[in-house]
Amino acid sequence: MTIAPADIGLLPKPGLLIGDTKLTTAGDGVFEHRYPATGEITNAVPMAGPADIDAAVAAARKAFPAWKRMPANKRRQLMIDYARAILSADHLRQTIVFENGVPYAATPYALSWASELFEFNAGYADKIGGQVVTTFPGDAFDYTLDEPYGVVAVIVPWNGPFISYGQGLAPALAAGNTIVLKPPELAPYTCLALAELALEVGFPPGVINVVPGGPVAGNALVSHSGVDKILFTGSGATAKKIIQAAAANLTPTAFELGGKSARIIFADADPDEAARRSLIGAGQACIAGSRVLVQASIYDEVVELAKTYAQQQRVGDPMDPQTQMGPVINQTAVDRILGFVTRAQETKTGRLVTGGRRLGDELAGGFFLAPTILADVPNEAEIAQDEVFGPVTVFMKFETEEEAVGIANDSLYGLAAYLHTNDLKRAHRVARDLESGIVWINGFRDIPVGAPFGGVKQSGYGRQGGIYGIQEFTRPKNIWMSI
Known part of the structure; x- marks a missing residue:
């Protein structure tokens, strides 16, 4: 193999990002991440515990009102700037490889697709509105507002965290939601690097929070009363556990699960x-x-x-x-x-x-x-x-x-x-x-990026991509006024 320890040393330091603070210790110990091509340990990754999840959700809730009220053209431009920063982030190509062993030759696709997802969804940021509803028999003015849910918990898989980050976060952010993202312990690097890049571009602290972890963090997140929606990509067995945990708060869910295509x-x-x-x-x-x-x-x-x-x-x-x-x-x-x-x-x-x-x-x-x-x-x-x-x-x-x-x-x-x-x-x-x-x-x-992505049967429900992704992260409010 051509991999040397010095190369692995170039990886970003793993940690949690809560608000604009990076934490290198957490409440559920550490996980020793290994580079799949050599079996070599790359780093001890801090695993979020319940208190860390509480802090991340609190940061997202604090950031939500201002992010929701941000002028749509400003949010649109911020997402476009972010898309271009991702496309230029060639330094992340090696990080993608070390994270889960994907070939280096495939990494430009990950960068370009994630970038395109943010640029495409940015175009919806200033077009989310509502509609006028016909009223009868009385005189009234009735209209709807398509509003964000609030705090969205996003749990991404180890096989493609870079792409899943774009698929989930781009429409959710364009719609005005804030994020608590749990990367997998097996692939903890790129989600954190992308979230740090968002801060550099100008995203307000707390809009994107990153809490790597295992089952302890996952359960604390999906059962949290401060979470307004859950997007999970992974196995059907885990999805069933999430439904049970989310039921306590009637938290709506969207799942992109397995396949046998x-x-x-x-x-x-x-x-x-x-x-x-x-x-x-x-x-x-x-x-x-x-x-x-x-x-x-x-x-x-x-x-x-x-x-x-x-x-x-x-x-x-x-x-x-x-x-x-x-x-x-x-x-x-x-x-x-x-x-x-x-x-x-x-x-x-x-x-x-x-x-x-x-x-x-x-x-x-x-x-x-x-x-x-x-x-x-x-x-x-x-x-x-x-x-x-x-x-x-x-x-x-x-x-x-x-x-x-x-x-x-x-x-x-x-x-x-x-x-x-x-x-x-x-x-x-x-x-x-x-x-x-x-x-x-x-x-x-x-x-x-404009096409709906999602499955039927045990492959889950909900859609990402195009207007379908925006609709996944908004809900209509009806307003009736007598005239």
């Missing part, structure tokens, strides 16, 4: 292109198309092509610009992912085509797995139904369009789906019939 490849598609698109990198993405359904007449061809592309994928040092796939997050993930593969082989519910092993030699210190393909997997198998969250793609065969849609929809999840076909009518039919919040046709994971 189907990729349907019809015989009229380009098999080479479809096979190449079937690779999911490290697979640590909720929208990964990890369940590949291939029409019978081209099934063997697509599986072999996918095998070739998987074996050609460059896995290694995330700081190497040529690396296409980095490590998974930690040893727990390695054990979980390989456990899925082992059980599939033991129960004969998947034929191992390639991968299924941990990589050694110069990569032995990190958490690297070979890109893995299992073929001939029945849809009822554990590995076809449960979210593996690793570089494991399963292939299954279908005959007809109806069968493909039935298999794709036979899942607890409904976040994303992918479709490869050159038949225009079929593309629209299948997209209509898939039980999924997002459908990509003959394309990859591009997510326009």
Whole structure:
């Protein structure tokens, strides 16, 4: 590996940001963060406790009235300035890599998408208003105001904190809310760096507060009576606990949860292109198309092509610009992912085509797995139904369009789906019939910032993106005046 301790020393000092004060100690001890590519400890991260959550919520509540009343054009310009500062923050690219092992080559996308989210949502800041309501039978003037909730608790995942920061905070802030953000202990750096950058740009203290932590901090935050809305991105199991905790205060929630996304490849598609698109990198993405359904007449061809592309994928040092796939997050993930593969082989519910092993030699210190393909997997198998969250793609065969849609929809999840076909009518039919919040046709994971992002079924509820994201963080007030 090319990573030296001096490089890790360039990481920002982890801590809490409450108001404009950075704290390097907190009430729930510390967590030793490890760089996934080497297993090396980068820092002891302070974990927020209940008292820290109280202080952060108090800071957000104190900042809310002025932020809500700030002239809309001023808030808009502040967010535009922030977007441009994020885009110029090249120094954060290395931080993104060290945080969770994402390849350096992918970091410009994180910067540009987060920046675009803030610039796009800034455009709504001076357009949030309401509407005039028709009144009858009496004479009256009735109108609505779209108002912010107040303090929004945002809990982001370790696999993409930079992007989730933009998806959640940009619309919430544009709508006039203040934020208490809990980054994950496994990826504690970029959220804090982004919040500090917001202060530098001119955001008032308390508008964005950052409290890294584990379950103690999370429970204190979602059960807090001073929180007006909760946005959580993560697992369904945790979401169910949040609902229970939030119920005490009837706090509204929005969830972006897991997925087991189907990729349907019809015989009229380009098999080479479809096979190449079937690779999911490290697979640590909720929208990964990890369940590949291939029409019978081209099934063997697509599986072999996918095998070739998987074996050609460059896995290694995330700081190497040529690396296409980095490590998974930690040893727990390695054990979980390989456990899925082992059980599939033991129960004969998947034929191992390639991968299924941990990589050694110069990569032995990190958490690297070979890109893995299992073929001939029945849809009822554990590995076809449960979210593996690793570089494991399963292939299954279908005959007809109806069968493909039935298999794709036979899942607890409904976040994303992918479709490869050159038949225009079929593309629209299948997209209509898939039980999924997002459908990509003959394309990859591009997510326009103006499009709604979110799922159905066990993939959650609520939407981020476009006007839908703004609506997620505003609520209408009705005003009636007799005339």
